[in-house]
Amino acid sequence: MTPEQSTWFAETFDALVSNVGQALLGKERTVRLALTAMVAEGHLLLEDAPGTGKTSLAKALAATVQGTQHRIQFTPDLLPSDVTGVTIYDQGTHRFDFHPGPIFASVVLADEINRASPKTQAALLEVMEEGNVTVDGVTHPVGRPFMVIATQNPIEQAGTYRLPEAQLDRFLIKTSLGYPDRASAVEILGGAKDRTTNLQPRITTQAVGTMADIALTVHVDATVLDYVARLTEATRDDAQTALGASVRGGLALVRCAKVWAASQGRDYVIPDDVKDLAQPVLAHRLVLDTEAEFSGVKAADVLERILEHTAPPVLRAAV
Structure with a gap:
């Protein structure tokens, strides 16, 4: 990443956040996470009560990048x-x-995805992972960018x-919008x-693809990669988890961290990028032990404890 690309990426990302923020007041972090998922060419899962702006987020993202x-x-x-x-x-x-279905769009809102049968849910698996739809043996690409925003009540x-x-593992990020603060509500x-x-x-939409390509060039030091590996291993070894984050989860965290770093004008990832994104990227990939689940333990609680007990790498001073 050149200095010019770094500056353009950060300024463009901030402009996108500001534009989407006109439709979703007071939700800057959630908007940043949604745009991170889009630029990282992943998908977003929103678990929220009705009327919190999930549809508005999808429409605002599509309008901002001149997509469908x-x-x-x-x-x-x-x-x-x-x-x-x-x-x-x-x-x-x-x-x-x-005759293409509604999955052929830049941003697809899968509203209340858990109300459909498992067979219909599975219809999304190929397109979310491969970016293609196969019907009667013929493969049809959905284009770029392509993002599924699924919601659950x-x-x-x-x-x-x-x-x-x-x-669940197909979703790059899981988060929620929540209710706005009073000033935003007014x-x-x-x-x-x-x-x-x-x-x-x-x-x-072509510029979104350019941003995705630039983000791939962000440098991740071996010590940061080791930190991500230790975090994912800790989720698998924890006594309160029946299933921890897979290697795919670690790859997802690195992909998001690259975009997160580039959005702040850096061409390298720091441990704080990993910490900022660990909850929305990894928490939904954990399956809790039955006893822990009955005790009211949440995946976010387990991950927060793991983050506290896993030492991040120390940044090396420039020589």
């Missing part, structure tokens, strides 16, 4: 073809034509299908109904 946005309302009767698309025989041309579990660990109540309608694009 589709919303899929997941219901128990939703079929995989309703998500990916279907091949239909055209009697006029005597051939099968592919934590207060209504009747009639839902819990996401399996394999699919401004929201006195403003327009939909703040995303007036948002102007700040960059093109």
Whole structure:
């Protein structure tokens, strides 16, 4: 990464955060996490109560990068073809034509993903990992950038299908928006109904791909990589976890840390980047021991304790 690229990346990232922040007042950290997931070419899982702005976040992200946005309302009767698309025989041309589903967009909002059957949830697995949809043996790329923002409602579990660990692992980051502070709430109540309608694009979708390529060049020292490895190992060795973070989780943490560092104008990752992102990147990948879960222990509590007891590398002074 050149100094010019570093400056452009940081300034562009801040401009994107500011633009999306016009639609989601008082949620800068969540917006930064969402943009980090987009630039790292990953996906975001939001677990929140209704009416906290999840749809607005997806619409604001798509508008900011001049991309397309589709919303899929997941219901128990939703079929995989309703998500990916279907091949239909055209009697006029005597051939099968592919009709793409709503998954073909820059930003896809999978609303209440846990309400759909496991079969329909699984329809997202290939496209989230590979960026392609295969229908009747033919592969169709979804384009770049491509991001799934899935939501879950934590207060209504009747009639839902819990996401399996394999699919949770596909989400780069899991976070929540939460309710706004009072000052932001007052401004929201006195403003327009939909703040995303007036948002102007700040960059093109091609520029998002450029940012993703630049982020890959951020340097990660071997001592920082060792720190990430020790953190993920500690989640697997902890007495309160039945399943810890996999190597994929460690790779996800490094990918996000590179974007996080570049967004602050640095071409190298520091231990604080890893600490800032460990909770949203790793917590949802942990499966707690049954006894710990019944005792009310949360994955975030386990990860916080691991962070406290795992010593970060000491930065070396310049010679």
